[in-house]
Amino acid sequence: MANSPSGDSMTQRIVRVLETFTTERTVQTASEIGRRAGLPSSTAHRLVDDLVREGLLERDDEHSVRLGMRLWELALRGSRALRLRQAALPSMERIQARVREHTQLAVLEHDAALFVERLSHPDAGANITRIAGRLPLHASSSGLVLLAYAEPDVQERVLAAPLAAVAPETVTDAASLRRVLGGIRRSGFVVSPGSVESVSTGVAVPVRDETGDVVAALSVVLPRETPTEVAITELLRAARDIRSALSRR
Template identity: 75%
Template sequence: MANSPSGDSMLQRVVRVLETFGPDRTLQTAAQIARRAELPRSTAHRIVDDLVAAGLLERDDEHRVRLGLHLWELALRGSTALRLRQASLPHMERVQTRLREHTQLAVLEQDEALFLERLSHPDAGANITRIAGRLPLHASSSGLVLLAFADPAVRERVLAGALPAVSAETVTDAAALRRELAGIRRRGYTVAPGSVEAVSTGVAVPIRDRGQVAAALSVVLPRAADTAPAIEALHTAASAIESDLIASRP
């Protein structure tokens, strides 16, 4: 693919356009996309037009664009995330029904925790997580589990980088995080009070597929809640999900 004067390939420019969309930015003009993707307006308009023609973006009556259903369709074809989500949902529903709190499924993606699913109860407490949203690995219960069981090279890269605070209680000291990650590997779960929001406690366990940790299953509880029932419910659900993953293998 042809490169731009900056050296970016056309594919890289297309990815930059698509990455301007997010949970809080679902509808944009081509001019806004150009600015956020740091592309010339003419280039951004041309890419947007091509993506609309292919069905990867959709344009409304005011000429604003959103991610298209065809992009969603392509993303789900043969996706390991879809298989994981399908195996997990029935068991997540049981956890959510029992605990009546937020129940979440996350995977490791580009050194962040990417949330594939979230179930919530109307009376559940605060939670900033969204489906298709991301959090730093060190700053949530799901992320801590994923980081604890990640490839050592990934773990070292994350710990050597910036560890920003999401809340006043987010652990940002690499040495303290190393100790916590070692404890998670021993225990098989984590309890993270206040790491994302002061009023909440995250509890998470790993889900394994083919012997490797493929995801983290978590709940978000009120800060003062007893975590023992959540740990038990999550372990039971994770075991059932792992069995269903084995049964769903081609």
């Protein structure tokens, strides 16, 4: 790909355009995309026009832009996340019928917990996660599980970086976080009260594939004072069932 005067390749510029969209910011103008992507206006408009023609972006009657259906279609073809989600959904639905709160599935992606599925009861408590949303690995029960079983270089990179507090009880001390991760590997689950929101407790377990590798974290988010025993039992059972389902696919 040809480079721009700043040294960015065309691929990098396209990625920057697409990354301006978030779970909260789903519609933008081409000018807003350019500003957020750090691109000259003419470059941004040209890239947006090209991506609209290819179906990766869509433009509405008011000339605002959103992610296109073709991007979604391409992302799902042979997707590891889709295979995992399909294997996990029956178990997640069973958990949801028992806990009647939030049940979530997350994977490790670029040193963050990326949520690929979430089921919620209409009367469930607080929860800031969204499908296709991310949380820092140290700041959620799912992220802590993913970090506990991540490769050593990932763990060291995360532990060496500044650990921002998402909530007052988020673990931000590297030595304390190491102890938490060791506890997760010994017990096979984590109970994390107040790490994302003070009113909630996250409970999570690792999900393994047919080879035994940890490929995801399965979690529930409960009101702070809710007992966690039922959730732990259901999550551990579900993780075993998901592993079996993956081995059959």
